[in-house]
Amino acid sequence: MNKQQAVQLARLRLANQHIQQPPALDPTGVVRFMTAMQAQDLPGAKRSIALRSPGATLATVDDELNSGAVVRSWPFRGTLHFVVAEDLEWMLDLTATRTVTGAATRHRQLGLDSDTFEKARAVAIASLEGGRSLVRDALFAEFRVHGIDTTSNRGSHLLWYLSHTKTLCFGPMVGGAQALVLLEEWVEHPRRLSHDEGARELTLRYFTSHGPATLRDFLWWSNLLTGDARLGLDAARDNLESLVVDGAEYWMPAGTLAQPPLRAVVQLLPGFDEYLLGYANRTAVLAPEYWERIVPGNNGMFMPTIVAGGRIVGTWSRRASPKRVAVLPQPFEPLSAAQQRGAARAADRYAAYLGVPLAP
Structure with missing residues (x-):
């Protein structure tokens, strides 16, 4: 795709993902709208929720986790995501x-x-029933007491399996860690959908929150079978519209293309944010020559990103203490004066989210 097409797709995604001018949704509303938000990096995933919820802070996101409204588990691709509890x-x-x-x-x-x-x-079950919760290491200790080895990544795979088979999920915060709970106890009112109903709902909600996106993007994100995804897309067409770029059809909520373009605002996104991770093809927002800067050594760890005009123009890091936080931009190319001011405003928003002053 050419640069103009890439910018169009990127800016439409900024708007539809509620990053640019987000509506008045609380953190649970954000997760419900986004359907599922990648969350293997817990601090970054909580920031991904808050930046789409005006005025949300780390404390208010933690409140939603502690209330049971939002949980973390492995709903898709064997990867941790935040979802609203009733959907898991x-x-x-x-x-x-x-x-x-x-x-x-x-x-x-x-x-x-x-x-x-x-x-x-x-x-x-014996360790957690009755509404109890344990952080990961404490539950591993219970496994070992009963002769179950948790070394060599066995413990993580036990949690992974027990979560996939509906015994466990991550629930409330205990200090800086998220504790494990029994899914059946923690989620009191799960929704019951048939397989076809679930495929249809997932398809509509993905293209509503992540569009413009292709069927290939959705198949990668959801790991649905192609037949299920096509069934879902056929059912959702009346609520969607599409745009063809380089022979690929990009689906999005109906009315998206008629909306006036939003004013570009510089954003500091956490690593693993859905803006980059929600698609199989990421070239609309990231030039291929900068991929190594986002995933150094291709090690699976995604750096936090600077987004300007919809495009990723650099990475950033932080130095934090209980009393202040410093934000350190690493742009791919020198930022313009306007972009520098935008990045400074984004850093202020990040410090406000943490509830500490921004270090000079």
């Missing part, structure tokens, strides 16, 4: 069985068989 089970129903089956070889390598998984399930 029907999302797991769509792909979890295939995801678990796909991990069978790795589980055999780790010596994790069905007997071990069921023993761990019994220990987890």
